[in-house]
């Protein structure tokens with residue numbers, strides 16, 4: 001069951017290389033330069049004619065939607081809006097019949113997401129589901145879809161569901177970009193080849209586990225924690241903060257790094273750990289200057305950096321390395337140390353990691 005792992009959550013974190021491979025297997029053909037996804041192929045015109053894509057989801061799945069917004073807009077040049085399903089369903093949203101709605105749900109049973117789907121369908125939109133559970137209510141209610149092949153996720157805190165959702169959404173964005181001609185052939189091939197290397201790179205990121213445990217020991221007694229990231233890694237910062245809140249009950253907030261100076265910087269003192277995603281591709285210099293702002297206010301800095309980084313290392317209290325990749329795929333790597341960090345903090349605090357208080361795996365009530 002848990003094999004040799006102490007908790008399901010840790011097992012599921014370590015399953016990510018194979019879960020991602022299972023999710024792109026049969027879909028990603030890097031050699032031939034083809035992405036096959038029946039649910040997209042069968043409805044290609046709807047996607048290509050869409051004036052915009054609306055993404056509805058809750059929690060971690062909503063964070064995957066935010067990553068997808070960056071990827072779809074960057075690669076496929078289709079405007080994307082991401083909404084909390086619980087807000088969308090009650091605010092008389094503008095939905096047009098040529099909108100494509102993507103609903104993301106690991107369980108496929110989330111009540112608010114289900115209600116948002118029904119509303120979108122009533123207004124004539126085409127609804128595409130990204131679910132992990134085969135035959136789930138949402139997978140049956142949507143017009144078409146693509147499953148993540150994460151396998152059963154038992155730990156209440158979502159881990160492998162998140163990275164496999166990003167994998168499916170990246171494949172979709174690349175496929176549409178190719179069909180629309182908004183990506184060059186060279187770039188398209190590069191993305192496909194790089195996506196194929198991600199499982200191997202996650203294996204490397206997982207090797208930081210012992211080091212991350214030391215970082216966790218150092219900061220386990222913090223009362224608060226900030227997570228910062230920019231661009232594709234801003235949603236990863238939100239997800240990192242959610243993971244810490246859920247299982248360790250430490251208050252944490254995620255912010256786009258540049259928003260610090262508009263308020264949250266007032267919180268910084270020598271007691272405040274700040275986890276900063278500062279990978280080399282993507283606003284690196286800007287993030288380094290954000291780190292300097294924190295340092296000059298005595299904040300404690302944990303940098304998530306690209307292998308071999310030296311600038312952040314000089315400033316930070318700790319750095320955790322991830323392998324290099326293209327910018328749009330960095331979330332698949334930077335998420336890993338954040339999952340492990342919250343896991344170890346929660347274990348060190350003696351919390352019930354797999355079944356945190358007040359939380360259920362499927363939220364079937366609104």
Ligand code: F6R
Pocket residue numbers: 058059060061062104105106107108109110113156157158159242246361362363
């Ligand atoms: C966080 C978590 C929740 C779920 C949310 C949506 O770790 O598990 O935030 O992501 O309840 O659930 P699904 O994806 O099943 O619709």
